[in-house]
Amino acid sequence: MVNHSVRVMRTALLGAIGTAVYLIETLIPFPLPFGRWGLSNFTVLAAAIAFGTREAVSVALVKSLLGSIFTGTFLGPVFFMSFFGNLTAAFAQGVAWKLRIFGIFGVSLIGSVVNNMVQVTAGRLILGSSAIFALLPYMLVLGSFGAFANALIVKRVWSHASSSGIIFSTSSKNVENDSSRFQSSESQDRGR
Amino acid sequence: MKRTGNLFRIWDIAILVVIFSTVAMFFCFHTYGEGSGYIEVSVNGEVVLKTSADGVYPVVVNGKRLLSVVKDGEKVRVEDSTCPLKICEKMGTVGPGGVIICVPNKVVVKFVHTNESVDVMTW
Numbered sequence: 001m002v003n004h005s006v007r008v009m010r011t012a013l014l015g016a017i018g019t020a021v022y023l024i025e026t027l028i029p030f031p032l033p034f035g036r037w038g039l040s041n042f043t044v045l046a047a048a049i050a051f052g053t054r055e056a057v058s059v060a061l062v063k064s065l066l067g068s069i070f071t072g073t074f075l076g077p078v079f080f081m082s083f084f085g086n087l088t089a090a091f092a093q094g095v096a097w098k099l100r101i102f103g104i105f106g107v108s109l110i111g112s113v114v115n116n117m118v119q120v121t122a123g124r125l126i127l128g129s130s131a132i133f134a135l136l137p138y139m140l141v142l143g144s145f146g147a148f149a150n151a152l153i154v155k156r157v158w159s160h161a162s163s164s165g166i167i168f169s170t171s172s173k174n175v176e177n178d179s180s181r182f183q184s185s186e187s188q189d190r191g192r
Numbered sequence: 193m194k195r196t197g198n199l200f201r202i203w204d205i206a207i208l209v210v211i212f213s214t215v216a217m218f219f220c221f222h223t224y225g226e227g228s229g230y231i232e233v234s235v236n237g238e239v240v241l242k243t244s245a246d247g248v249y250p251v252v253v254n255g256k257r258l259l260s261v262v263k264d265g266e267k268v269r270v271e272d273s274t275c276p277l278k279i280c281e282k283m284g285t286v287g288p289g290g291v292i293i294c295v296p297n298k299v300v301v302k303f304v305h306t307n308e309s310v311d312v313m314t315w
Contacts, residue, residue: 076296
C-alpha cells in the first residue's frame, strides 16, 4: 500500500501546479467571453491515469478551492458550477481510465464533456432557467480542443517519465511495485 | 497488465464523432440572428420583463439595479452590470434565438425567435 504521506505529497504537488496553470491561463485569449481552455485539468488527467480516481478527485478539489480563492469567486454561483463540474469530471476520468477501452485523449474528452454538462446543469439550478443549455454546444466544441491539449501534455509527461525510468503507474500492481521500490531503497539507506 | 499510453484509441474517435454530430444537429435545427421576436428577461427564474419595443430597460431587484438591457432593433445587449467579471457585457449583442447570461446576478436575457410581437409586459 502506498504511504499516506506520499499520496498527500502527490496531491499537493499536482494541486499546486494545477492552481498555477489555472491562474496563468486567464491570460490566454479564449474565443468566448465565458469559459476557459481548461489547461489546468491536465493535472487531474495525469492523477487519474497515474494514481487513480481518489487522487484525481483530490487534485480537482485542491485546484478548484485554491483557484476560486485566488480569482475571488469562492462560494459565488460561478464557484459552485466549476466546483461540481471539476469534481465529477475527475471521478469520470478515473473511472474511464479503469475501463481500459479509452486512450489518453478519450479519457480527457470524457472529463471535458462531463465537466461542461455538470456545469450547465448546476447553472440551470442556480439560474432557474434552461436557457444556459444554449451555451453547451460551444462549450463542448471548444472543450474538445482543450481536452486534446491536455491529453498531449499528459502523453509527453508519460513519455518523459518512461524514458527517465519512472513507472507512470497505471494499475494497483504498479503502485505496489512503486511502494516496494520505495521501501527497498529506504532499507538500503538504513544498511549504509 | 502493463498499459501502453496510447494517445488515441478507437473509442476516443467514436466519442468525438458523437460530440460533433450532436453539436452539428443543434446548429441545424437552431436558428440565430434572422427574423424578429421579443426579449424576455428573467431574474432567479422569474420573468420580469417581456418586450419587443426598442429601449433601455434597467433590471432592478429589491431596489438594487443589477444591469441594463438594451434592445436596439433586432439586437440586444447588456450594459452597466454590477457583476465582477462583466462576462454578460462581453457577450456583446445577440439576435433572435440568442441568449445572454449573467450568472452572478442570476439574470437571463433571451431573445425569443417568433413572429409575434409583444409591446411591453413587466412583472
